[in-house]
Amino acid sequence: MNLDQLLDLLDHTPVIADIHPVSLCYLPNDVMVSNSLAEVVLTFDELQPILMAKLIITSSDPMYTDRFPHVRCEHEPFTSALNSIIFNRFDDIASCTLLQSELAGCIVNDAKESGIVVVLLVDGLSYQDVRDWNSSVAEMLVTPCLVDVPSL
Known part of the structure; x- marks a missing residue:
């Protein structure tokens, strides 16, 4: 739906x-x-x-x-349509999205459970491109990360 x-x-x-x-x-x-x-x-x-x-x-x-x-409900919230709501709903979006300020802690937690951790940072404009990569290239978790304050 x-x-x-x-x-x-x-x-x-x-x-x-x-x-x-x-x-x-x-x-x-x-x-x-x-x-x-x-x-x-x-x-x-x-x-x-x-x-x-x-x-x-x-x-x-x-x-x-x-x-x-x-x-x-099948809906991908992290598309270019996010630009139309992010200004008015930033606090709500930030409350349920990984924030840049939390990223270091996530990397440390993942490193405790893995021998190797690879972090690939991709600009938001390329996020959809990364999600569309062929999954046979590598099994990876693609997680959007929001900068803590809006940027213009």
Whole structure:
């Protein structure tokens, strides 16, 4: 399911969605996000009236999993489209993305578990090119890294 299909479904019901946290930043402001399915169910089950809104639930709970549709949203947030939202949503994006200031610690942690660590730094403009490299060249984890402050 893509973002547009998810938005269409949200017009009819709350949705439990497996979605990249940065992809949530692409959604309109009228979409509410909850991290607790149990909390949502308890709110809905109260006898008090509630204001209906588009609602995405980002975690599941086996006790309540059948209450709402559960979908997987396929969306790659780290494309050139990120430029259209990064200024207004920088803090939200930074909160769920590896930051440049955290990079040294990640390298140290990886070095503890491996004999050799290779770090290939690629400018953001070439990120998609690296992701498209043939996987037979090497098995590698490609992780986007955000500079801690916006640059112009």
